[in-house]
Amino acid sequence: MTDLSQNQAATSDSRPAVLITGANRGIGRAVADELAADHHLILGGRDEQALDELAAQFPSARTFVAELTDYGAVARAVDGLDLQNGLAGVVHSAGILENGTVEGSAPGQWTQSFEINVVAVAELTRLLLPALRAAGGTVVMINSGSGINAVRTRGAYSASKFAMRGLADSLRAEERDNGVRVTSIHPGRVATDMQRELRSYEGGEYQEENYLQPGSVASTVGLALRLPADASIESVSIRPR
Numbered sequence: 001m002t003d004l005s006q007n008q009a010a011t012s013d014s015r016p017a018v019l020i021t022g023a024n025r026g027i028g029r030a031v032a033d034e035l036a037a038d039h040h041l042i043l044g045g046r047d048e049q050a051l052d053e054l055a056a057q058f059p060s061a062r063t064f065v066a067e068l069t070d071y072g073a074v075a076r077a078v079d080g081l082d083l084q085n086g087l088a089g090v091v092h093s094a095g096i097l098e099n100g101t102v103e104g105s106a107p108g109q110w111t112q113s114f115e116i117n118v119v120a121v122a123e124l125t126r127l128l129l130p131a132l133r134a135a136g137g138t139v140v141m142i143n144s145g146s147g148i149n150a151v152r153t154r155g156a157y158s159a160s161k162f163a164m165r166g167l168a169d170s171l172r173a174e175e176r177d178n179g180v181r182v183t184s185i186h187p188g189r190v191a192t193d194m195q196r197e198l199r200s201y202e203g204g205e206y207q208e209e210n211y212l213q214p215g216s217v218a219s220t221v222g223l224a225l226r227l228p229a230d231a232s233i234e235s236v237s238i239r240p241r
């Protein structure tokens with residue numbers, strides 16, 4: 001379901017529109033802050049009321065409310081968007097991390113990881129492609145260092161992020177002649193709820209100063225979206241310094 005909030009009037013301005021999934025917290029929320037000054041934000045999430053409150057904080061924003069694995073709901077939400085001027089970008093930040101060794105992971109952890117981190121990303125992108133092509137838009141996928149180098153105890157997560165990289169590479173090859181850019185961003189550890197849960201699973205302390213700030217990852221998203229039209233950032237690895 002799409003909520004056209006009081007800020008929807010702002011869609012008629014000339015700001016390029018960007019849809020951000022997982023915009024309510026973590027990296028997605030930081031991406032919203034990063035892009036707010038010069039974009040019309042379409043804030044993706046599952047809690048309608050919380051998203052409405054968030055949208056009200058930005059100069060130009062509306063909401064996109066959907067459980068991303070409910071493909072009927074996602075299609076209806078996309079249909080409800082007014083994308084006549086095209087879509088300048090979609091930032092896929094929603095994702096999950098299933099902790100566990102390969103030996104210790106049940107089939108459901110694998111299917112859940114792949115469904116949210118890969119299938120839902122592919123489906124939402126597919127539905128948005130006409131609008132992205134119309135605007136010469138950019139698809140940004142928040143991947144992970146685990147999508148480049150697999151690590152122990154995160155088999156399902158790493159495998160899903162490797163698959164997400166394959167998705168980005170395939171899409172980039174397919175869309176090159178359609179004017180759509182595809183950027184894959186691979187952060188190391190970032191200070192968010194996901195990292196808190198990972199550190200708890202690892203039995204280690206959560207030391208925020210050792211991790212990337214979400215805003216630092218968001219700045220690479222801003223870079224990819226604001227790049228002049230002749231150029232494309234295909235892949236970025238961003239690590240804690």
Ligand SMILES: NC(=O)c1ccc[n+]([C@@H]2O[C@H](COP(=O)([O-])OP(=O)(O)OC[C@H]3O[C@@H](n4cnc5c(N)ncnc54)[C@H](OP(=O)(O)O)[C@@H]3O)[C@@H](O)[C@H]2O)c1
Pocket residue numbers: 021022023024025026027028045046047066067068069092093094095096097116142143144145186187188189190191192193194195
């Ligand atoms: N944190 C890190 O260290 C780190 C490092 C590398 C890569 N990443 C990647 O960065 C991305 C964002 O991570 P984060 O750290 O910001 O995570 P986070 O704080 O755990 O937030 C996850 C976001 O995804 C949303 N989400 C999860 N499943 C969803 C579903 N089925 N439908 C709709 N929304 C869903 C959550 O919504 P709810 O609030 O409704 O649950 C939330 O907004 C992920 O793809 C992650 O793999 C994170």
